[in-house]
Amino acid sequence: MAINKVVANAGEATKGIENGMTLMLGGFGLCGIPENCIAELVKLNVKDLTCISNNAGVDDFGLGLLLHQKQIKKMISSYVGENDEFERQMLSGELEVDLIPQGSLAERCRAGGAGIPAFFTPAGYGTEVAEGKEVREFNGKPHILEHALTADFAIVKAWKGDTAGNLVYKATARNFNPMMAMAGKITIAEVEELVPEGDLDPNHVHTPGIFVQRIFQGVNYEKRIEQRTVRQKG
Amino acid sequence: MLDKTGIAKRIAQELQDGWYVNLGIGIPTLVANYVPKGITVEFQSENGILGMGPFPYEGEEDADLINAGKQTVTLMPGASIFDSATSFAMIRGQHVQLTVLGAMEVAQNGDIANWKIPGKMVKGMGGAMDLVASAENIILAMMHTNKKGESKLLPSCTLPLTGVNCVTRIITNLAALEIKDNAFYLLERAPGVSVEEIKAATAGKLVIEGDTPEMKLV
Numbered sequence: 001m002a003i004n005k006v007v008a009n010a011g012e013a014t015k016g017i018e019n020g021m022t023l024m025l026g027g028f029g030l031c032g033i034p035e036n037c038i039a040e041l042v043k044l045n046v047k048d049l050t051c052i053s054n055n056a057g058v059d060d061f062g063l064g065l066l067l068h069q070k071q072i073k074k075m076i077s078s079y080v081g082e083n084d085e086f087e088r089q090m091l092s093g094e095l096e097v098d099l100i101p102q103g104s105l106a107e108r109c110r111a112g113g114a115g116i117p118a119f120f121t122p123a124g125y126g127t128e129v130a131e132g133k134e135v136r137e138f139n140g141k142p143h144i145l146e147h148a149l150t151a152d153f154a155i156v157k158a159w160k161g162d163t164a165g166n167l168v169y170k171a172t173a174r175n176f177n178p179m180m181a182m183a184g185k186i187t188i189a190e191v192e193e194l195v196p197e198g199d200l201d202p203n204h205v206h207t208p209g210i211f212v213q214r215i216f217q218g219v220n221y222e223k224r225i226e227q228r229t230v231r232q233k234g
Numbered sequence: 235m236l237d238k239t240g241i242a243k244r245i246a247q248e249l250q251d252g253w254y255v256n257l258g259i260g261i262p263t264l265v266a267n268y269v270p271k272g273i274t275v276e277f278q279s280e281n282g283i284l285g286m287g288p289f290p291y292e293g294e295e296d297a298d299l300i301n302a303g304k305q306t307v308t309l310m311p312g313a314s315i316f317d318s319a320t321s322f323a324m325i326r327g328q329h330v331q332l333t334v335l336g337a338m339e340v341a342q343n344g345d346i347a348n349w350k351i352p353g354k355m356v357k358g359m360g361g362a363m364d365l366v367a368s369a370e371n372i373i374l375a376m377m378h379t380n381k382k383g384e385s386k387l388l389p390s391c392t393l394p395l396t397g398v399n400c401v402t403r404i405i406t407n408l409a410a411l412e413i414k415d416n417a418f419y420l421l422e423r424a425p426g427v428s429v430e431e432i433k434a435a436t437a438g439k440l441v442i443e444g445d446t447p448e449m450k451l452v
Contacts, residue, residue: 128350
């Protein structure tokens with residue numbers, strides 16, 4: 001039998017999250033975000049959070065809900081263009097923001113989970129992003145040193161998960177979730193469908209259960225679409 | 235003069251058979267509609283798709299399947315899905331042959347600025363810095379001038395940079411240009427646009443060699 005990681009709900013899963021902690025939250029835009037845990041964080045009203053997430057939600061959904069309650073002290077993201085409240089808090093100086101290139105963000109999370117303290121990348125060389133960072137040339141090209149990221153809690157969303165914490169993501173809802181799952185001291189996974197161990201094909205597991213400490217069956221997923229684009233038949 | 239569709243059509247002529255291509259948000263996204271007949275390219279979306287297809291039919295949208303612009307999309311046969319680290323491994327590792335993106339400013343040495351206007355607009359760079367730092371071929375899709383009529387093709391950028399010495403080709407509403415030897419080289423004029431108009435709209439060093447042909451769009 002595999003180690004059982006199941007907890008009852010978002011309330012139980014988020015136990016131990018306190019003011020001032022660093023959280024990683026999976027998702028790209030509103031796609032693949034841990035909706036249940038975000039709602040729980042709003043309820044808990046924990047403050048002074050540092051949130052590492054590619055985006056900051058929209059004004060009334062996703063991390064925008066935490067911004068609205070001024071629960072976030074610092075955001076570490078790559079793109080925040082969809083959120084007016086975010087832009088307002090940032091330009092007024094209420095919110096500290098560290099914008100980093102998307103590939104560097106992904107790799108910094110991966111490195112954090114993989115035990116690699118830092119790495120060199122060409123992304124951002126010669127820009128504001130490189131300020132204060134070590135530059136070294138490899139193969140005739142300048143690179144900057146980027147450090148790994150870890151978090152007190154990583155909160156991810158998967159399509160299916162089993163009691164052992166193995167996760168399978170659906171389509172582009174995968175995005176940052178696998179790397180963040182690796183980089184949390186405690187990783188919480190909320191899933192649309194929680195299945196018994198043995199039900200997931202081991203060949204198809206995206207995140208092995210070792211990276212997940214708590215898993216629960218999520219409820220009432222809204223899965224909001226940011227830009228509904230369609231074509232006409234015929 | 236070209237409209238957005240025209241710029242996309244002209245950029246599509248640059249596609250080569252067997253290329254993997256990343257298209258940015260806005261005009262670049264339109265390029266997918268004009269892939270020349272007889273060639274096969276696959277579109278990469280940095281949120282985790284290779285083999286991205288067109289928008290879904292009404293009623294078939296899937297909240298879990300979007301492109302980097304957060305628009306609902308579909309998958310082509312043979313597509314694959316991956317996480318963000320793998321996606322940028324493709325980009326940083328130069329497995330993607332072409333990047334097409336927009337710009338607020340471009341300099342004659344190939345510097346690009348497209349992510350921030352200090353004190354006004356701060357949306358973030360998204361994947362643009364990773365893309366421009368590693369792409370072998372970068373084509374900018376942009377308007378030649380801003381809304382005030384000022385040139386966006388400059389001796390040096392005034393806005394915070396996205397990348398340095400990286401842009402090789404630019405398609406604007408007025409012209410096709412190449413960047414080399416610290417100058418904009420005029421390749422083609424957009425339909426109905428004179429060399430004089432292009433000169434007037436270009437603040438950076440512009441090199442014109444012989445007669446400049448007019449673009450041919452299908």
